[in-house]
Amino acid sequence: MKKILSILIILFVSCSLFSCSDVIEIDVKDGVSQLTVDALVNNKKETQTIKLTLTQGYFDNSPVKPALGAVVFVFDQDSVSYQFKDLKNNGIYTYDAKVNPLNKIGKQYLLYVNYGGEEYISASKLNRVPKIDSIAYEVDKRPIKPDNGPQEGFQPQFYANDIVGEGDCYWIKSAKNSKYFSKANEISVAYDAGFSQGSKTDGLLFILPIRTSVGRELFSDRDTLKVDLYSITQEQFYYLQLVQQVSQAGSLFSTPLSNIPSNIINRNEKSTKKAIGLFGMSAVSSMETIIDKSKAKPKK
Template identity: 25%
Template sequence: MNRIIYLILLSIVTMLFSCTEKMDIQLDDTYTRLVVEGRFSTDTTVHKVRLTKTSSYFYNNTALPVSGAIVTISDGVNTILLTENPLHLGVYETPASTYGMIGKTYHLLIKNVDIDGDGVKEEYSANSTIYPINKVDSIAMKYDPHFESWEVKCYVLDPPTEDYYLFNIYKNHVLLTDTITEPLVVDDKMYNGNYTNGIGVGYLRDEKPDEKAFPGDTIELEIWRITKEFQKFVMELQDATRPSTPLFSGPPANVKGNISNGAVGYFTAYSISRCKGVIR
């Protein structure tokens, strides 16, 4: 009996590993959509909105810019007309004297675009509110020999409201968290209404040449007070770009943003607080 069972199992295994066939799967393209990357903060600076088009899953070239759009940002009273950068088509910029104000909701409006190519101009819009942020008291850097990295620790009083944050780290004035998948984004459930007392908000790892720090290096922590919706968007985007297990992960899909009319991407407005420290 055991011999019969063994022979049956051996036959099944042989069939599983011997029956292979090359298959070409044709993946259909979906319709073209507008992609929006827009940020507006309390800094007095040039604020940018980048417009591109979606492309095929296997299209490896730079995203196609959307040129000639009419892009404005308004707080309901004042409206700012953004100008397209002639050296970077698809990038629309405010004047350098522009800044956002805490407590105001900003409305992004995009007009004069025909993304689907049907000859009819479309409009897209989004809203985002700037919430207050407390000034960071100080930061400290502590080296962890086990993980071979410097931990950046933040000291600030968190307000008793429900708040959401994004943390950027600079080393010697160079932004290390320069892609949206790198910054830490969190809510304040762990320390709501309390002093953070040196909570860790980022790491400088020795294994990465651009992050490896030495005594005398200047580290700057930049905190954005973001909306709950943008925090959710960034976390889902970070999850979507991490390696996945083919058997247990869903198919790749666009992360839902806040742009109307079926566009993808996000327009976010936020307040900023900064603090510097030196590696000792």
């Protein structure tokens, strides 16, 4: 009797799960187009860029539209202005920083964008960054052949110490043969020398998973590896963490998809026009090496 009862319960649950076949039609309308600001500026003596585009409807597969005709400035804490100009009329506003770089460590910087009769502002601090001491690599083999890169090769890692004083945040970028690992799920950030606040890694060597994050795939002999260590604000740290989490969404227990918060503010609080994106300042420490199999360490 108990066995029959169990079977009936299973059948009832199965029917209730698979009988929900009503079609729900959702009327998806295009929302209001918003200004998108991609303004990650660093202290290098090279051309700095700020990209302005416009959002478009979910089902609009046309190329992203640039935001043309904007007035773009960055001001430092000492009231020095740096004008970014759209020289190619493509929504990419540039400033040649070879002569006068934005490199005042510890100073605040303000972004100002005037577009479509609206004024948008944002602030960010240019924080300190440690030097990269060295890059090493060891012989390694992946158990399963990856989609990209070799199955056998060299796993690299960089060595650097977090600066003493809690709260420093970093973005670690790397490039293999001049091509950066730039996908959202390849973002690597650090809080002090660890993954998060409270990890008690202030002033220490970056932990192993962060050091080896520069090798998203194995390297081969004579490949080049470049490692860039960017200082970022805590605001940028949490922004990039959220971008990474959203990019990995898809499983049953993933972080629910949501709008990523922006630090771009419309000066007119009563305006219905908003902007999305991020403004951030970074100091950069870099090191580059060529993989030499004769210098590789054996796998531990």
